[in-house]
Amino acid sequence: MAQIFPKWANQTPLALGAVAAAFGLAAAGFASYYFSPEYTDVGYQPKQPVPYSHALHAGELGLDCRFCHASVELSPIASVPATEVCMNCHHIVKRDSPVLAAIQKSASSGEPMRWVRVHKVPEYAYFDHSAHLAAGVGCASCHGPIHQMDVVRQVEPLSMAWCLECHRNPDNHLRALGEITDMDWQPPANQAELAARFKQDRALSPPEDCSGCHH
Numbered sequence: 001m002a003q004i005f006p007k008w009a010n011q012t013p014l015a016l017g018a019v020a021a022a023f024g025l026a027a028a029g030f031a032s033y034y035f036s037p038e039y040t041d042v043g044y045q046p047k048q049p050v051p052y053s054h055a056l057h058a059g060e061l062g063l064d065c066r067f068c069h070a071s072v073e074l075s076p077i078a079s080v081p082a083t084e085v086c087m088n089c090h091h092i093v094k095r096d097s098p099v100l101a102a103i104q105k106s107a108s109s110g111e112p113m114r115w116v117r118v119h120k121v122p123e124y125a126y127f128d129h130s131a132h133l134a135a136g137v138g139c140a141s142c143h144g145p146i147h148q149m150d151v152v153r154q155v156e157p158l159s160m161a162w163c164l165e166c167h168r169n170p171d172n173h174l175r176a177l178g179e180i181t182d183m184d185w186q187p188p189a190n191q192a193e194l195a196a197r198f199k200q201d202r203a204l205s206p207p208e209d210c211s212g213c214h215h
């Protein structure tokens, strides 16, 4: 697959805006991270400025991941939602709750929320969400059961060995494209057969050569 975005596209908040503009999406749908750690690992679970729960919103309320992470299928980066997305509901629901004070403040001041970033690969390695989702790899394969987490935690090492392990044999991760955000998906009994068909139909070739991930 051709690389549509230059490397800097996942490095600056400004570039995030450029990606948004390129797809004609409202800039309001995107927010930038304030704090980006240099290095993160399995178990990393920073405290967020608002106790937002995926278990409640994506699990119990059943909101689709893409309702909030709107750019995930379109660009290398999975955006975090702008405050307006939360305000769709929270201008009514629990509007006076003290734990939502920072959201209310962000909404009235226009200052974006400063969520703390959890997952990060180093800048010298290239990763693109859209390529993986178009291949039929689901969020759960790389992020685990996010829909059961009150606080997001990293469950995979995001190491080179981890990337390569799947690239060498992605079969158990490939599913129908309508199921990429289905967090309960499990490979069915005829998975080998399905995976062979998906690989052919989608012309998949996960890179194993150095330049595939290090440009």
Ligand code: HEC
Pocket (backbone or CB within 6 Å): 048, 052, 054, 057, 058, 063, 064, 065, 066, 067, 068, 069, 080, 081, 115, 116, 117, 118, 119, 120, 139, 140, 143, 146, 147, 151, 152, 181, 183
């Ligand atoms: C109602 C909005 C909303 C929905 C729906 C939602 N998320 Fe999120 N997500 C957020 C917000 C806000 C953050 C940043 C705060 C945090 O990490 O909890 C976030 C953070 C994340 C992160 C961590 C990002 C990082 O910094 O590395 C992942 C991974 C993630 N979401 C995956 C998912 C998946 C998978 C789904 C669907 C099962 C989903 N989200 C549904 C709002 C949402």
Ligand code: HEC
Pocket (backbone or CB within 6 Å): 050, 051, 052, 053, 056, 057, 061, 063, 068, 081, 085, 086, 087, 088, 089, 090, 093, 094, 097, 098, 099, 100, 103
């Ligand atoms: C589709 C509607 C909807 C959206 C969108 C939504 N929420 Fe919620 N949220 C709810 C509902 C419903 C509750 C549960 C209210 C209750 O407990 O009565 C809730 C509860 C919460 C709570 C707990 C409030 C408390 O006082 O216990 C927080 C914090 C929260 N949401 C943050 C967010 C954030 C941050 C966003 C945006 C990333 C967001 N929500 C987007 C519907 C939504």
Ligand code: HEC
Pocket (backbone or CB within 6 Å): 010, 065, 066, 069, 072, 076, 077, 078, 079, 080, 119, 120, 121, 122, 127, 129, 132, 133, 137, 138, 139, 140, 141, 142, 143, 158, 180, 181
């Ligand atoms: C093939 C593995 C893989 C899949 C599938 C995947 N992610 Fe990610 N995700 C990652 C990696 C790796 C990072 C860190 C990326 C970086 O640092 O550039 C990440 C980062 C994120 C972030 C933080 C913002 C960003 O883009 O860096 C969010 C939010 C997120 N993922 C949400 C999702 C959602 C929602 C889905 C499903 C619709 C999903 N991811 C599917 C591997 C994956």
Ligand code: HEC
Pocket (backbone or CB within 6 Å): 001, 002, 003, 121, 125, 126, 127, 128, 131, 132, 135, 137, 141, 142, 158, 159, 162, 163, 164, 166, 167, 170, 173, 202, 203, 204, 205, 206, 207, 212, 213
């Ligand atoms: C769970 C399986 C899985 C994991 C984990 C995974 N990948 Fe992939 N990756 C794939 C598949 C399948 C493709 C093939 C896509 C195609 O050929 O269209 C792919 C393609 C790619 C491509 C080529 C497409 C593009 O974006 O230019 C790159 C680069 C890439 N992966 C980087 C990574 C990196 C870096 C990691 C680890 C941080 C990673 N992948 C982790 C399954 C995975």
Ligand code: HEC
Pocket (backbone or CB within 6 Å): 121, 122, 125, 158, 159, 160, 163, 164, 167, 207, 208, 209, 210, 211, 212, 213, 214
């Ligand atoms: C599928 C994607 C992928 C391929 C292919 C790949 N790498 Fe990496 N590489 C990564 C990622 C992701 C990291 C960052 C790992 C981390 O943060 O722990 C990395 C890290 C590195 C590092 C930093 C040192 C270290 O081990 O952390 C070196 C050096 C390196 N790769 C060299 C190579 C060489 C040489 C090849 C070809 C033989 C190669 N890579 C192929 C994804 C890839």
